[in-house]
Amino acid sequence: RNRHLSPPHGLHECSTWQVTGSSPRPVHESWTHAPYCVGTGNGGGSMCVFTNTEFNSGRGIAIIGQPAIVETLVNEGLLQTAAPETGSSSSPTKYTETERPGSGIGLYVKSSQSYKAGEIIMREYPTLIVASGTSDSIQPQVLEMLRWKALLQLPRTTRQGIRALAQSHVMHKDEIEDILDSNAFTHEKGGAVYDLIFPEAARMNHNCIPNAVTRTNHTTLAMEVIALRDILSGEEIAHSYLDPSIELSFGERAKRLGSGWAFQCKCALCSGGRTRLERSDKRRKKISHTKALLETAKGDPGKILDHVQTLLNLYTEEGMILPKADYYALAAHACMYLGEKKKARRYSRMAKQLWDVIFGEGSRESESMIEFENNLG
Numbered sequence: 001r002n003r004h005l006s007p008p009h010g011l012h013e014c015s016t017w018q019v020t021g022s023s024p025r026p027v028h029e030s031w032t033h034a035p036y037c038v039g040t041g042n043g044g045g046s047m048c049v050f051t052n053t054e055f056n057s058g059r060g061i062a063i064i065g066q067p068a069i070v071e072t073l074v075n076e077g078l079l080q081t082a083a084p085e086t087g088s089s090s091s092p093t094k095y096t097e098t099e100r101p102g103s104g105i106g107l108y109v110k111s112s113q114s115y116k117a118g119e120i121i122m123r124e125y126p127t128l129i130v131a132s133g134t135s136d137s138i139q140p141q142v143l144e145m146l147r148w149k150a151l152l153q154l155p156r157t158t159r160q161g162i163r164a165l166a167q168s169h170v171m172h173k174d175e176i177e178d179i180l181d182s183n184a185f186t187h188e189k190g191g192a193v194y195d196l197i198f199p200e201a202a203r204m205n206h207n208c209i210p211n212a213v214t215r216t217n218h219t220t221l222a223m224e225v226i227a228l229r230d231i232l233s234g235e236e237i238a239h240s241y242l243d244p245s246i247e248l249s250f251g252e253r254a255k256r257l258g259s260g261w262a263f264q265c266k267c268a269l270c271s272g273g274r275t276r277l278e279r280s281d282k283r284r285k286k287i288s289h290t291k292a293l294l295e296t297a298k299g300d301p302g303k304i305l306d307h308v309q310t311l312l313n314l315y316t317e318e319g320m321i322l323p324k325a326d327y328y329a330l331a332a333h334a335c336m337y338l339g340e341k342k343k344a345r346r347y348s349r350m351a352k353q354l355w356d357v358i359f360g361e362g363s364r365e366s367e368s369m370i371e372f373e374n375n376l377g
């Protein structure tokens, strides 16, 4: 499916971002329009459009899905807004949308502004949700009609914002389907998959060496974009549409981005010339090879530490930040087995620092490193 891939395992989990507010309102009071339903023809089920135009200070939200799934989402707190979005007075933006040839609109840090590693760049609530299974259990024309119904029920500004998003214009696709394919973020929750439209976050371009990462709140399905490293004035804010924990060569990335999103990548690495690309491909191959060696080193902390240090150096040279967290943690454990407490503590802190960024402070991953340090004595 042509979607922003799910972030690497567990990345969507956000255990620290607590939702405040009262208990959810009854489901029947949640919508400003009567739910619009069609039978799916599969065992008498139905697929509906649920819309609340007042949600999120009048930006609105429309959801396409089976009533039971949507009811569960609402009961779990979907319609509670937990924290201000960026762009509000309490959270002004330090980035701006700029159009550049080759990659269209992207998000760039404003002049004399910057982000620190771990800083929240953007927080946004979804405006359109398509619940999983929807496309498998319903005729394409009916689904197309439901998508249009959902869009047309949204407030005009929101609708215009969604229709202004990028499209691939390939294969005479339906407009809304094309917008979803080019812009939706996928989130998994309770065995279901949701395609989510965040009109602002959707302006983020792909980069093969991302400086930002996204995480989605499990309850509200709001998305946060976090700086993976310091991002300076004028720099583009970009995340990876591909799973950054897999080292793909330039050719493989080009193939996946072409078939998934129908574009040729113009990020600094991909347009940086042959020498740079060849070096990167070689390094990524070496990373894969070292990972394979690591698999064979099980039970030998000395060897594990050697391979992990090689990997960490290669990731640093390549500018890849996200995959390092797991290896910092592994290095910490290897050092502990080798009796090198000081080094173990250092690696453990590096793992925690990165997991704080990726999953949030207080996340299971970050807490595990605190426990590790406590057990070190």
Ligand SMILES: C[S@@+](CC[C@H](N)C(=O)[O-])C[C@H]1O[C@@H](n2cnc3c(N)ncnc32)[C@H](O)[C@@H]1O
Pocket (backbone or CB within 6 Å): 102, 103, 104, 105, 106, 165, 166, 167, 168, 182, 183, 202, 203, 204, 205, 206, 207, 261, 262, 263, 264, 265, 266, 267
């Ligand atoms: C989610 S949108 C990103 C925002 C988009 N540039 C816009 O103008 O709204 C995805 C589309 O942006 C373009 N794009 C994203 N990353 C790119 C990159 N690294 N190089 C070239 N085009 C890119 C492609 O057209 C892609 O289908």
